[in-house]
Amino acid sequence: MQSFDLVIRNATVATAADSTLCDIGITGRKIAALGTKLGAGTREIDATGKLVLPGGIDSHCHIEQPRQNGTTNADTFETATTSAAFGGTTCVICFSPQFKGHGIADQAAGYHQRARKSVIDYSFHIIITDPSPAVIEQELPPLIAAGHRSIKFFMTYEPSFLTDGEVLTVLAAARKNQAFVVIHAENHEAIRWMTARLEAAGLTDAKYHAWAKPALVEREAIQRVIALAELVDVPIQIFHVSSEEGAEEIRRAQGRGLKVYGETCAQYLAFSAADLNRPGQEGSKFLCSPAPRSTADQAALWKHIRLGTLGVVSSDHAPYQFDGPEGKQAIAKVAPFSKIPNGLPGLETRMPFLFSEGVRKGRIDLQTFVAITATNPAKLFGLHPRKGSIACGMDADIAIWDPELTRTVTNAELHHAVDHTPYEGMTLTGWPVTTLVRGKIVMDAGKRLAEPGYGEFQPRETYPLMMPRGEFVTPFNPHDSDSQT
Ligand code: URP
Ligand code: ZN
Numbered sequence: 001m002q003s004f005d006l007v008i009r010n011a012t013v014a015t016a017a018d019s020t021l022c023d024i025g026i027t028g029r030k031i032a033a034l035g036t037k038l039g040a041g042t043r044e045i046d047a048t049g050k051l052v053l054p055g056g057i058d059s060h061c062h063i064e065q066p067r068q069n070g071t072t073n074a075d076t077f078e079t080a081t082t083s084a085a086f087g088g089t090t091c092v093i094c095f096s097p098q099f100k101g102h103g104i105a106d107q108a109a110g111y112h113q114r115a116r117k118s119v120i121d122y123s124f125h126i127i128i129t130d131p132s133p134a135v136i137e138q139e140l141p142p143l144i145a146a147g148h149r150s151i152k153f154f155m156t157y158e159p160s161f162l163t164d165g166e167v168l169t170v171l172a173a174a175r176k177n178q179a180f181v182v183i184h185a186e187n188h189e190a191i192r193w194m195t196a197r198l199e200a201a202g203l204t205d206a207k208y209h210a211w212a213k214p215a216l217v218e219r220e221a222i223q224r225v226i227a228l229a230e231l232v233d234v235p236i237q238i239f240h241v242s243s244e245e246g247a248e249e250i251r252r253a254q255g256r257g258l259k260v261y262g263e264t265c266a267q268y269l270a271f272s273a274a275d276l277n278r279p280g281q282e283g284s285k286f287l288c289s290p291a292p293r294s295t296a297d298q299a300a301l302w303k304h305i306r307l308g309t310l311g312v313v314s315s316d317h318a319p320y321q322f323d324g325p326e327g328k329q330a331i332a333k334v335a336p337f338s339k340i341p342n343g344l345p346g347l348e349t350r351m352p353f354l355f356s357e358g359v360r361k362g363r364i365d366l367q368t369f370v371a372i373t374a375t376n377p378a379k380l381f382g383l384h385p386r387k388g389s390i391a392c393g394m395d396a397d398i399a400i401w402d403p404e405l406t407r408t409v410t411n412a413e414l415h416h417a418v419d420h421t422p423y424e425g426m427t428l429t430g431w432p433v434t435t436l437v438r439g440k441i442v443m444d445a446g447k448r449l450a451e452p453g454y455g456e457f458q459p460r461e462t463y464p465l466m467m468p469r470g471e472f473v474t475p476f477n478p479h480d481s482d483s484q485t
């Protein structure tokens with residue numbers, strides 16, 4: 001009888017397709033067998049009463065990402081990925097940035113160095129803020145070929161945003177080099193105009209962040225970038241959709257057969273614009289972009305998750321301290337909302353929040369939970385079939401969940417290096433108790449069991465979801481001149 005390094009027995013294994021009661025046999029880094037009465041394991045885990053799920057893939061998180069203004073995120077790769085493991089996540093896709101006027105290759109090399117402290121597996125999106133010919137023609141192609149198979153750009157934020165012409169340049173380069181594109185879609189000029197008027201009127205508190213960037217700036221930018229992507233025939237994913245209006249734009253594009261994918265984040269389901277108005281500077285803890293919306297938008301986002309419009313729910317983990325001279329609180333005391341760092345921590349709470357508020361409350365079923373947290377991001381970003389599900393031959397990236405465990409979130413019990421969590425005081429039922437990455441137990445019963453450096457870079461090849469459709473809006477293929485050069 002076949003024996004294994006590790007056997008997880010009596011597991012209720014849930015994938016994006018099914019739930020099955022069986023044992024899982026793991027040999028080395030891979031799942032070797034699924035079945036009943038499997039042979040012995042050198043080590044065995046009894047998962048009776050637990051759910052055994054694919055490890056989460058968080059395809060949108062900012063970890064140790066330097067910014068052009070000299071600031072960086074609060075977490076390190078070690079703390080952020082430890083925190084992720086405690087939340088049931090086994091792989092993150094974060095961002096290698098570009099500073100305007102600079103290249104991308106040096107940044108990517110430096111980012112690889114920092115990521116070597118990772119506890120779980122990781123991959124990178126390449127941010128482009130300055131698509132100069134040197135970047136697009138010389139630096140980008142080898143980076144994509146080395147497995148950084150996704151590009152991110154911003155339609156807002158000074159000085160990072162791209163003009164529509166630059167958007168077309170980046171989309172065309174993605175198509176030529178076979179990379180997927182992810183986008184922060186908000187109308188920069190509208191936000192700038194509204195911000196100036198609000199601040200001139202003395203409306204500077206954190207709550208006016210939501211007035212400066214109402215849902216229509218998201219809707220307009222989503223509509224515009226979908227049109228630009230359709231013009232050049234490039235599949236895209238819209239990041240952190242916060243509003244019903246935004247989700248409906250994506251739904252319409254999907255209905256026309258375009259390869260347009262949508263992502264939302266746990267915070268847009270958890271918080272609303274009212275949280276920006278909490279007393280003192282507490283509201284700044286909820287300040288992120290796009291802004292949190294209304295409870296009606298929250299309900300609409302759940303609906304669009306069920307419909308499949310929004311196939312990925314990530315954390316957009318972007319941690320900044322609250323206390324300290326450069327913390328959100330100090331800045332919010334003396335400066336208008338536009339100067340408060342944008343972003344919330346959420347790597348560890350993403351999956352417990354979605355399980356508790358989604359599965360336990362009947363908004364989504366367990367299969368949808370697995371799809372939006374693991375299988376869909378794995379497929380969309382080219383990690384599947386190595387990661388994202390539980391099947392023979394796949395990496396043994398597994399989270400064992402106690403679906404009855406109830407905990408009240410308190411920052412002291414989280415593992416990031418941030419001094420607050422916006423989820424403080426929220427009671428959630430369903431938490432991971434054991435997390436495995438490539439067959440190794442990295443977290444068990446509240447203890448981290450893997451050292452920094454265990455995580456591996458995950459290069460990504462081409463895959464069907466990112467391939468263009470080969471259809472153009474006119475008889476002219478605008479890439480023809482590329483293929484002739
Ligand atoms: O507020 C946010 N989302 N901060 C992180 C950077 C980004 O826009 O994704
Ligand atoms: Zn963004």
Ligand code: ZN
Pocket residue numbers: 060061062316318
């Ligand atoms: Zn982000």
